[in-house]
Amino acid sequence: IQSQENQKENLDQRFPSLFKKGRRKTVVRNLGKIIYYSKVKFKFQHCQEVNDCYLELFQSHLYFQSMGSNGLTYQGLLPLKELNVCEVESRRSAGQEEHAFRITGPLLNPLVVFCPTELELKQWLYHLEKQIQLNGGSLGLPFVAQ
Secondary structure (H helix, E strand, C coil): HHHHHHHHHHHHHHHHCCCEECCCCCCCCCCHHEEEEEEEEEEECCCCEEEEEEEEEEEEEEEEEECCCCCCCEEEEEEHHHHHEEECCEEEEEECEEEEEEEECCCCEEEEECCCCCCHHHHHHHHHEEEHHCCCCCCCCCCCCC
């Protein structure tokens, strides 16, 4: 448990604490308890560029932050009630298997999130499904071919 707490503290130091959208600013730490978090990779569905990304799941929001290759920071604060999440059918590429899920919602370019392991993928899907249900959202978790 102690090592998990240390890991959480180290991870917390990497997450910026402010989400900015236009003039509006949200202190991410004020969103409540973190349900689940990890470092993953992500891309916008119709783009080729894949970036490292930090995901934080709160009780009613999903927060992501990533640096693009040109230094641009991608960040989003997504209300769970409006999200749809589905697993992307696993496929092998360059000798490694991809463990991915897709996030869609209103006014959101679909995001594809790549987890390092199948276990990590299952953890994300479990926690997202549970929190989306608790927030009154609908589920769309069948396997979907990319």
